[in-house]
């Protein structure tokens with residue numbers, strides 16, 4: 616996929632405030648590839664409202680709803696998102712919902728005149744091996760488990776997966792054609808916060824990620840960087856040095 620580095624950046628608009636989201640998206644228009652809207656803004660203002668606001672700004676929308684429910688319910692939610700039209704380019708659902716849920720989502724999307732790309736969330740980037748094994752009792756190696764979920768997503772007909780940059784090259788080898796979207800992106804100057812499996816933007820692209828989801832390093836950059844526009848410019852400069 617031949618995209619310029621800036622087109623690979625999706626800014627996570629994690630805020631409950633529609634006006635703030637629109638203002639930031641407008642400031643960054645043309646400098647990034649699109650916007651990720653997720654549980655916070657969708658819970659605060661509603662999915663159709665934020666999608667229509669982002670359409671007005673002109674950005675592509677990555678709708679990160681992380682659907683995770685029984686197949687019938689997820690299929691209905693997928694149809695509802697498809698009805699929002701081409702403004703929504705990507706939609707997420709949790710691979711851990713299982714293959715019946717993933718196939719129901721794919722079948723629902725295929726029955727609609729328009730469908731966004733469906734992406735399966737593998738293992739959240741905020742989890743490390745200790746949490747996965749100790750709390751969730753997943754004792755496989757994280758990379759093996761993520762690749763297993765990516766294969767399942769691919770076999771069920773999903774278009775891509777969400778995974779940490781640490782697993783990107785293993786997914787590329789196992790599933791060469793799936794799109795890979797990576798959160799857990801941290802420039803060296805940004806705080807890790809609640810993320811655990813992180814990498815710099817340049818290292819994530821080098822590993823083979825198609826898209827980088829970047830939130831707080833851009834929306835709330837440290838004082839040494841200043842503001843979101845400068846943060847994006849700095850990230851792009853770092854990518855160009857590659």
Ligand SMILES: O=c1ccn([C@@H]2O[C@H](COP(=O)(O)O)[C@@H](O)[C@H]2O)c(=O)[nH]1
Pocket residue numbers: 627628629651653679736738739740741777778798799800810828829830831832
């Ligand atoms: O495994 C996942 C899946 C989704 N996310 C989302 O990405 C952004 C990351 O924001 P940062 O501020 O850059 O940490 C956020 O909206 C998450 O909901 C993720 O981080 N990890």
